[in-house]
Amino acid sequence: MKQMILRDIHKIYNASKPNAFHALKAINIEIETGEIVILKGVSGSGKSTLLSLMGGLSKPSSGDMIVEEENIAKLPDILSSRYRHEKIGFIFQSFNLLNGLSVEQNVQAPLMLSHLSHTHIDEKVMRALDIANIAHKKRQRVSDLSGGEKQRCAIARALVMNPPIILADEPTANLDTHNSRLFIEMLDTFKALGKTVVVATHDVLFEEAKAIDRYIHMKDGEIIP
C-alpha cells in the first residue's frame, strides 16, 4: 500500500522575483508503508526542501502529494497543521527543542492539543521516552542534556503521537560517531514499529545500516537514477 506519492513536484523560491531559485524540479517518488528511505546528496541538493514539503512545513509551487488518499499539497493552515500533528514526526538537525522546559514537558507538547486526560498523556509520554530510552532524564531541563540525549528527546517527541511517518533531516550531523550508530540502531526500532521513515543525510555511516530499504540520490534539485 502506498504511504506517500509525490507527483511532478516543483518548488521555486521567491518565484516572481529576479533571484528566483528552482529548488526542486519534477520530483516523482512513491514510498511504501513501513519503508525506510535515505535521501542522499550533497548539501544544497534540495534534500531538506523536499523533506519540509513532505512534512507539510511548506507548500510546493506545483504538483501533488498524496498521503493516505488525501492531497496535502494545497491545505489551509487548519488542515496542514492537523496533518503535521497526526501524521508526521519530525526530527531536526538542531533538535529544535524548547530549551527552557524539561524533557517530559517537551515530549508532552504535541499531546497538549488533544483532550486526553492526564493519565493518558503521562502514559503515552512514558511509552515514547522508553522507546527512545531517555526516560531516566525525564525531569531534567533539555538545555542541560548532551547532544545524544537531546536527539533521543527529539525522537521521543516525534514518536509520542505515534505518527505513521517519521522524517529526519540530517539527524546525525551534530552527533559523535557513537551516538550516530545509536541513531542507526533506532532505525531498526522504527522498522519494528512499522513506521515509514525518510532520512535526508550525507553521513557515510548510513551505508552499512541493514534496516534501510532504498536509497534516493539527489543532485541540484533532481533525482538521479
Add this chain to the structure above:
Amino acid sequence: MFPKNLSEYAIVLLLKDKADHLFSFLIFTFIVTLLSAVLFVSDAIQSDLKVATLFQPDIVVENTLAGRAYTLSEEDKEAIESLRGVTAVEGAVDGYYYFAQGRVWFHVIGDSSLRLGAMRVGSGVYTAIKAWHYEDQFNFFTPKGKITLNIEQIESKATNLLCNDVIYMHPANARAVLDLGMEHYSKLYVTVPNPNEVGELTLKIVETLPYVKATSKEEILANYQHLFYYKGGVFMILYLVCMVSFLILLKNQISLVYGEKKKEIAILRSIGYGIKDIIAIKFIQNSTVALSAFLSGVGIAYLYVFFFQAPLLRSIFLGSELEHSVEFTPIMDMNMLFLLFIFSVIPFLACVILPSWKIAIADMSEAVR
C-alpha cells in the same frame, strides 16, 4: 471554552519565559494599585464625612473682615434671628490655642454638655501634651493668668478624623482660654427649616451684615466632596500613565516576534500547532497576566490602604504633622472597581491581539531549519 490541556501548556510556556511577561505584569499591577489605592482612600474619607455632616447646621455665619477672623456680637445674632424664615441661631465658641512647649496649635471648641472645669481631648492632643507630662490636667496660659482644667475623657480613635487636634470644654472656660468677651461668638449656627429658603437667607444675611461670611450646608458638603473628588482628576492624569505603559507593553510584545521567541513558536508550529492554537496560547497567557495583575493590584491596594493605613498616600490626603492615626473604614466601591477593570484589562488585551497574531503567522520553514 478553552481546551484544558492547551491552557495548562500555555501557562507552562508562560512560566518558562517569565522575564518578558514579568515586565508587563509589574507595570500593570503598579498602575492598578496606584489607581485603586487613591480610590479607596478617597472613598473611605467620603464615607466618614457623610456620617459626620449629618447634623451640619443649615447656615454657618462667620465674621471675616479683611480676611481675618473677628468675633460676632450679640447684635449680629439678634439681627439674624429677626430675619423671616430663621427659627434659631446658636452661638458657638471656638478658636486656636498655641501650646508653646509642643509648638503646635490646638483647636478649642465650646461644648455646653460639659461641666465647668472639665475638658475632653482628642487623641492627637493627648499624645502631644502627654509628652510634657500633663497626665490628667492641663494648664492654659492666658494674658489673664493660668487656667487648669482636668481631662475628663479622651475622644476615641474612631473619631480622629474630626477631633484629632480638638479640645472640648465648657463655653465659659473656652471664653476664658480664648480671652473672648461674654457676648462675643466666633460662629453662629443658623437653622432654617425650609431647605428651599437656605439660598435666599444666606444672601439676606450677607445683606444685613455685609462684613459677614455665610456658607450654606450645601456649599460645605460640596467643598468636602470637591476636596476629595479625586475620581475625575485621578483618572484623567493616570490615564496618560496607562497609555504610556501600554505602549511599553506593546513594544515588549512586538519584540517577542523577533529572536528567540520566533524560533520557539516555529518549533510549536512544526509539531502540529496551528495558527489558531498559537493565538489561543498567547491569549490565555496575556489574559492570565492581565487578570492576576488586576487582582493582585486591587489586593495590594486594599492591604496598603486599610491594613497599613496608606503611610505615604495619607499625607497627600490628610497632610499630618501631628501623628495622625486616622483609621480608614474599609469601603469597596464595586462600580469603581468594575470601571477600573474595563479601563485596564480591556485596553491591555486589545494591545496584545496584533502582536500575538503576527507571531502566530510568522513563516516557520526557515526558522525551523
Add this chain to the structure above:
Amino acid sequence: MSIFLSTEIVVFLLIEVILLLLMSIAQGNIILILRRWDFESSTALQYHLEKKNYLVNTILYFTVAVKIILFLFFILSLNSLAGVVPGAMCSAGVVGANVYGNLVLFLKLMLIFGLGLWFLINTLDLTAPNFPHLKPKYWLFSFLFILLCSEFALEIIYFSNIPLKVPVFCCSVVFQSPKLPFGYTQEFLVVVYYLLLVSILVLNTLKQKIATLLCNFLFFFVGYYAITYFFGLYIYEMPNHKCPYCMLQKEYYYIGYFIWGFLFLGIFFGMMPYLIERITGANTNALLKYSSFFLVLSATICTFYFVHYYLLTGVLL
C-alpha cells in the same frame, strides 16, 4: 463641568474608540478577503488571506465579547449619570435628556442582536474546516460595521447634547398612562402579553422558525410595554411609577437586569434560528429551547411580583 469629564463616560468612549480601531483593521482585511477569497485556489495570496482571516476572527471574537460587556457598562453609567444630570432620578431622565438617547439605546440593542447573530454564524463557520459560510458572514459584518460607526457618532452627539444646566424630565413625566400607544388599556396589554408568550412557546416546540421569528419580534414591543406599564407597577408597588430603568437600581435589588436580560435573551434565541438557517442553511433548532427557557424565566419573575403584590394587598394597581 461638561458631561465628558465624568469618569464613566470618558472610559466608555475611550474603550469604544479602541474597539472601533480594531474593527476598522478587521474591516479593512474583510474587504480584501471578500474580494479575492477563493478557497480552492492555491496562490500565495490565498494563504495570505487565510492568515489575515485568523486576525479578523481574533479581533471580532474579542470585540463582540467586549461589546456585550460595554452594553452592560453603558446601562450602569447611565444610572450613575443620573446624579450629574439635573432633574434625572434614574437613567430614564438621562436617556430622555435629548432625542438621541432613545435612538442610541435602540441602536445598541439592535447591534447586540446583530453581533450575536454574527457570533453564532461564526461559530458554525469555524466547525467546518473549509470556512463554508465565510462570505455571508463577512457581508453581515460589513453591514454591522456601518451601524457600529453610526452608533459611535450618535453616542458622541448624544453625550455632547446632554444639558447640564437645564433640568430634564424623568420617569414620572415621561411615562404617563395616556402615553400607551394604539389606545391599549393595561388589561388588554397583559392579555396580549400572555397570549403571545404562550403562542411563542407552542411555536418553539413545533419548531416553526419563521412564525416564532415574527412572534418574537412582536413580543419585543409587547414585552417592553407590558413590563413598563403593568408589571413595573408591582415591582415599584406604586400605581404611577412607570419606568423601565428604575428596576435596575440597587433599591430593587437589580431585578431589572434579570427581567430585561432574560427577555432579550429569549427573544434573541427566538429570532436567530430562522435567520441562521436562511444565511447558512444550518439547522439550529436547539436554540429554540433556550428561547422558551429564558422567556418563561422572565415571565415568571414578572408574574411573581404581580401575584405577590395581589396576594399581599388584594388590590390591583
Add this chain to the structure above:
Amino acid sequence: MKTLRYVALFFGLLYSVIILHALSFESQTKAKEIQSLASRMKYTELSLSFKESAYKGFVYVP
C-alpha cells in the same frame, strides 16, 4: 492546571483575608461614635493638620 490552581488558590486566600478584614472592622461602632460626636458638635471640621493657613489669618482683634 497545577500552576493555575496555585494562582487561583493564592488569590482566593488573599481575597478571603481581605473580606475577613473588611467584616471584622466594626464600621458600625465607628459610625455611631462619629454620629454621637457630630450630634454634639453640629459644625464639624476635618482636623486636617491644623490647617496652617487658618492660623496665620486667625487673630482675635478685641
